[in-house]
Amino acid sequence: DGGITQSPKYLFRKEGQNVTLSCEQNLNHDAMYWYRQDPGQGLRLIYYSQIVNDFQKGDIAEGYSVSREKKESFPLTVTSAQKNPTAFYLCASSIKLGPGELFFGEGSRLTVL
Amino acid sequence: GDSVTQMEGPVTLSEEAFLTINCTYTATGYPSLFWYVQYPGEGLQLLLKATKADDKGSNKGFEATYRKETTSFHLEKGSVQVSDSAVYFCALYNNNDMRFGAGTRLTVKP
Numbered sequence: 001d002g003g004i005t006q007s008p009k010y011l012f013r014k015e016g017q018n019v020t021l022s023c024e025q026n027l028n029h030d031a032m033y034w035y036r037q038d039p040g041q042g043l044r045l046i047y048y049s050q051i052v053n054d055f056q057k058g059d060i061a062e063g064y065s066v067s068r069e070k071k072e073s074f075p076l077t078v079t080s081a082q083k084n085p086t087a088f089y090l091c092a093s094s095i096k097l098g099p100g101e102l103f104f105g106e107g108s109r110l111t112v113l
Numbered sequence: 114g115d116s117v118t119q120m121e122g123p124v125t126l127s128e129e130a131f132l133t134i135n136c137t138y139t140a141t142g143y144p145s146l147f148w149y150v151q152y153p154g155e156g157l158q159l160l161l162k163a164t165k166a167d168d169k170g171s172n173k174g175f176e177a178t179y180r181k182e183t184t185s186f187h188l189e190k191g192s193v194q195v196s197d198s199a200v201y202f203c204a205l206y207n208n209n210d211m212r213f214g215a216g217t218r219l220t221v222k223p
Contacts, residue, residue: 004156006156041215042213042216043202043213097209098209099145099206105156107155
């Protein structure tokens with residue numbers, strides 16, 4: 001079955017540590033996205049990529065970094081510079097950047113201790 | 114900038130009740146409009162969409178009509194089931210930008 005796989009599902013981190021969240025898709029989609037979800041707020045875009053080796057900052061990119069070395073993979077690193085990293089992180093993809101359907105992974109919940 | 118406002122939750126209904134979740138938007142031009150649903154412990158999935166004024170999106174008994182005159186895209190279902198319990202997100206796409214509302218949690222009791 002095609003889809004998006006995020007790992008790990010739950011992650012605990014100590015303050016000052018970087019952590020990388022994995023996102024892999026086998027849908028052959030060009031565009032991939034990372035969103036952050038906090039209680040009572042909509043999804044906020046962190047980074048997006050419309051093609052391999054290219055990515056753009058979203059609304060809340062500070063303290064995060066990404067790479068897009070392969071079409072299938074779009075890992076997100078939450079760095080120690082992110083002031084409030086505890087959140088639910090969602091990865092998504094679409095055929096191309098545009099008004100088409102977004103396909104989401106099941107999410108990764110990061111808790112900073 | 115573009116934005117989406119949806120009714121605050123949580124919403125609690127009895128099974129077979131009528132559901133309305135309000136969504137209004139602010140955008141220039143002609144955005145595409147979406148409703149996504151998030152079941153417990155899962156990512157979001159597309160429920161329905163509409164790409165131009167007066168279009169009606171429908172799926173699984175849910176409907177929403179793109180009303181440009183009132184800048185609205187309200188979600189409705191005539192008879193909810195316990196399995197409809199989830200968080201519902203209204204969203205718009207415009208100028209290479211997707212914006213989500215804050216989400217409305219729906220709980221349906223038997």
